[in-house]
Amino acid sequence: MSKHNNATPPNLVAEPLADTIKKPNILPDAQLSKTTTDDIDEPSSVILPQEDLKISSDLAQATIDRLATLSELEYELERTETAKSLNNMSVRSLDKLVKKARGKLKSETSESLVVDIEPYAEPVADIALLADQISQILDDHIACTDAVKTAATLWIILTWVIPVSHILPIAWINAPEKRCGKSTLLTLISRMSKRSLSTSNITGSALFRSIESYKPTLFIDEIDTFINDNEGIRGVLNAGHSRDNPYIIRCVGDDNEPTAFNVYGAKAISGIGKIPSTLIDRSIPLTLRRKMKSETKKRVRDLPLNVTNMIQSQLARWSDDNMSAVKEADPVLPISINDRAQDNWQILFKIAMLLGDEWLEKAHTSCMEISGSDSDEPSSNEQLLSDIKTVFSLNQTNRLLSRDLLTELRRDPEMSWSTYNEGKTITLRQIAKKLSAFRISSRDLRAFDINGNEVRGKGYDVIDFKDTFSRYLS
Template identity: 90%
Template sequence: MSKHKKVTPPETVVDQSAESIKKPSILPDAQLSEITTDDIGEPSSVILPQQDLKISSDLAQSTIDRLATLSELEYELERTETAKSLNNMSVRSLDRLVKKARSKTESKISESLVVDIEPYVKPVTDIALLADQIYQILDDHIACTDAVKTAATLWIILTWVIPASHILPIAWINAPEKRCGKSTLLTLMSHMSKRSLSTSNITKSALFRSIESYKPTLFIDEVDTFINDNDGIRGVLNAGHSRDNPYIIRCVGDDNEPVPFNVFGAKAISGIGRIPDTLIDRSIPLTLRRKMRDETKKRVRDLPLDVTNMIQSQLARWSDDNMSAVKEADPVLPVSINDRAQDNWQILFKIAILLGDEWLKKAHKSCMEISG
């Protein structure tokens, strides 16, 4: 039997040249700031720290504006990934920002509901003559007393000087029966008032949102069909009467956040029969009648828009030039009417003072016939 030789494992040979290989190193930020392009020659073994990519606010806003134009389904498919791309924004925050962007877009579209008239290029030196023209247009189309035509004329001018008024009386166009011209008068007044917005029916929510958003002169027809059974609408109309208490508060949004809505503004309503006493108390009644068999009245559709547009333009210029004068006017009101009626008529008397003595007399007579 042969003997086996004991085999000794070979010794591990260490390659000394491996020590010459540089290990990667990471420099502190302070040292990195000292490195210049002159220091860069051969490929470096220094590993620079990664910088976080930040989305600019302009790019983020552009993305949000684009999302606001998408359909509900399209937005739902994109919202999660897009939120991540916007610096890991929360989806809830993105939803809120997109909703806000959509609201702005809708507001711009809705602005076409009301129109701002360019003021006349020349000063209106004879406002009484312009008031006479408005009065004559009403007389040509409506069967009513002189007192009603006077009050309606002054109320139309009122819509152009709202900043000068502390109280805005509701123009309540009423009649005991059908076919007395209620809608006709409402239409005529809307064609000569500032930022007119007309409707035949409206919900409580649409009412206060429209007033807050558009600051219109609101014309509501056929209020007798819904006003008496709607506490919410009555509350909004009541609140919009005085600058002292012009706000209503409603909870809005997913978080039910309380939001104030300013509902102070000029409003005209029309309908058959009575309205709630709280509204009557805040109104100037414009009561109409049917025309007599021998009376002839013109149709509104035959009144050229150029005529009413010119009246609006001149009223816009006159109000710009005379707002302070209207605000500072200090009329003497009839002492025989109650305090609320005096509040309602005060702005009309302020306007009448600037129209001159003849119109001031007409205003006094109208006030006594309607509210005395």
């Protein structure tokens, strides 16, 4: 027998060896596509399933804060696995949280625009004496009435007790002409107020972001040069007046997400001429006058910093010790001023109560001189009502044709209606629009015209004004 006769035939391969040679599993295309999808919008458990881990919010925040300190490359290497470990958070959600943490970290590490003053080591024994010192500094540098000096002094102290205030009146420093000391007073007040932040111009976005980030006492000079054309800034200043509605909503970030910003805070503004009526209504006007040639006033640059720094330090200590007392103070406000003026002056009267009877009397006198009913300038609509009432009275009639009312309004040189439209007379349509705000409209009636003839036409009956006159002119 040949030596090849013992060879094993090819079809008789050992059984165990055959089991190890198998065809690999091949997934269908649809299943393969689904398996290899990498969508960062999906939770990590969809990508890499794992057991449900419960991470506490504190630990998660600590992890996010750590990620915020990493370089861009380091973060990219960790983001997917870290998201998976944070209760299977989506990677996109982690990106947003880390971005927010980076912004907060940058804000905390950057140089602040405001300075916090260390409170005085000893309690302030006589706050009235400190108020007298502030008032004297104002008098040394500014030509103004005693009423303005008193209001400005109380407003400075106001900036140190904002946590217990409900209304924060704007300090509106104004003057009829240049070189009356507006910027000087603004600078003086800023040097004695809390967390002062001064600017001569500012955008709307910078304004609300600064208030949100730094909680400053804001000082804006030359506001008359840009406020009337900037609705965004007007909105921020108006909203920051009361705690009842202190938020504005703005879209921010790459995704333009609506975000609420708290803009409640103390603000002082200065300028020549008019500002919007909504700001006037929320302000305490500090009207200055040009000094006489015989008057001598000191220069602010010669006022030593250690003097105003000491005042700030003492006010910081006094406010820390007396915040509750200011909150509980319940002064009696003058009843002859309107409701908005009472709101504006309330916090100043609270402070005056703690300064003593002399300062409380000063506050009352100042309030009546600055915001008393005699100094309350009517709006354009209220002025029209007043002049219409005068026309009815002078003509000794209860009914006026519309055309005759227009004639009488533009006839009187004491009234402004003949030059209302940039030198041209007000129109019947404009009169009708203003009166419609009070729910008063013309109607068909019979009346005597200005020549004494009884005619029929569109006009107004005084009885339609009765309720409006009593509400707005009494």
